Amino acid sequence: MNGMSKTYGLSVREGRLMKDDKPYKGVGVNYFNAFARRLANASDRSYLQGFKELASYRIPFVRFMAGGYWPNDNRLYLEDKAGYFALMDDFVKAAEEAGIGLIPSLFWYHSNVPDLAGEPRNSWGDPNSRTIGFMREYIREVVSRYERSPAIWGWEFGNEYNLEQDLPSAPDHRPPVVPHMGTPEQRSDQDDLSSDHVYTALRLFAEEVRKYDNHRMIVSGNSIPRPSQWNQREHGKFEQDTEDQFKIMLGLDNPDPFDVISTHYYLYEGDRFNRPQDMDRSMQLMQEAASERGKPLFIGEFGVSETVEDGRIDHELAKARFTEMVHSLEKADVPLSALWVYDYEPQPTCTVTGRNERAYQLKLLEEWNRRLTEDSSGE
Known part of the structure; x- marks a missing residue:
């Protein structure tokens, strides 16, 4: 891209998110x-109606899985790349026409690519592995193809790999074995992930993306660290981290050249820092960690399930909790965030559309985006 070319999507300049050369905030x-x-x-183009509905609520962007989940889901890409990219071209074009931004998560599920490559999951840590070779090829094909699309807002590596790393109980948390979906028939300790494996993959991903796109934000897709993430890495124990250790892990999980701090946040029960979880304090700490590293904070998932502790569905309690969460994010001045989840039937107590009992969530986001737009116009 030469100096006279227009830049698209979101970029980071001096620690701030930018769009169209102006500071940007949005949900x-x-x-x-x-x-x-x-x-x-191949006949399912339901995203056309989805994009239309989201645009009606002033929702500016979506985060999505840009590929298959199980190995067998990638059959079209492996056997007919022209056919695969014809489908993706249509998807990207639909977003362009609807005015919806896209944050594609290129390698969503942590065992998908190693399984495709016939390697164990720790191959993410080997720069010479077939896993990394596949990653590089897919980045080249996707990023170079859509680098000029105004719909692409950023590039994400995958989903919550950090929650898989340095687990003292790793043998109990290996990827599932589902041979009819393309997985191997057994797992071993070679499928256990360390943070060093993940950090190697992250670095190589970001370096590869930058070969084809020199300005869009690059996102790890990592979640908020586990309450014991630092102690898992340093001592192999599920012991609660301190606030300072929490901030250290946020930095390690989003290394340079990643230019945002990626986290996900839910109202889980349980302690953090050896005390009951405090949402406002967690938001403050994440903002502090981001600011100290000169990177804006992206809460790539937030939301509330309507299932309460005894398994009952409680719409009103969920609505109150969701409203509280939105207020907390807004009070913390989180610059970029994304609701989990729009129009996803497999999660019936979370899925939000403009036609179900959780449509109020889209309305709250619409109002929040309106305030963010008004605030930015006054800067």
Whole structure:
């Protein structure tokens, strides 16, 4: 891209998110399987109506899985790349026409690519592995193809790899064995991930993306660290981290050249820092960690399930909790965030559309985006 070319999407300048050369803040949604549906059924273009509805609520962007989940979901890409990219071209064009930004998560599920490559999951840590070779090829093909699309807002590596790393109980948390979906028939300790494996993959991903796109933000896709993430890495124990250790892990999990701090946040029960979880304090700490590193904070998932502790569905309690969460994010001045999840039937107590009992969530996001737009116009 030469100096006279227009830049698209979101970039980071001096620690601030920028769009069209202006500071930007916004809240979008996770439209997780919008493209995956098309892979499963070539006639499924339900994202056309989805984009239209999201645009009506002033939702500016979506985060989505840009590929298959299980190895067998990638059959079209492996056997007919022209056919695969014809589907993705249509998806990207639909977003362009609807005015919806896209944050594609290129390698969503942590065992998918190693399984495709016939390697164990720790191959993410080997720069010479077939896993990394596949990653590089897919980045080249996707990023170079859509680098000029105004719909692409940023590039994400995958989903919550950091929650898989340095687990003292790793043998109990290996990827599932589902041979009819393309997984191997057994797992071993070679499928256990360390943070060093993940950090190697992250670095190589970001370096490869920068070969084809020199300005869009690059996102790890990592979640908020586990309450014991630092102690897992340093001592192999599920012991609660301190606030300072929490901030250290946020930095390590989003290394340079990643230019945002990626986290996900939910109202889980349980302690953090050896005390009951405090949402406002967690937001403050994440903002501090981001600011100290000169990177804006991206909460790539947030939301509330309507299932309460005894398994009951409680719409009103969920609505109150969701409203509280939105207020907390807004009070913390989080510059970029995305609701989990839009139009995803497999999660019936979380899925949000403009036609179900959780449509109020889209309305709250619409109002929040309006305030963010008004605030930015006054800067």
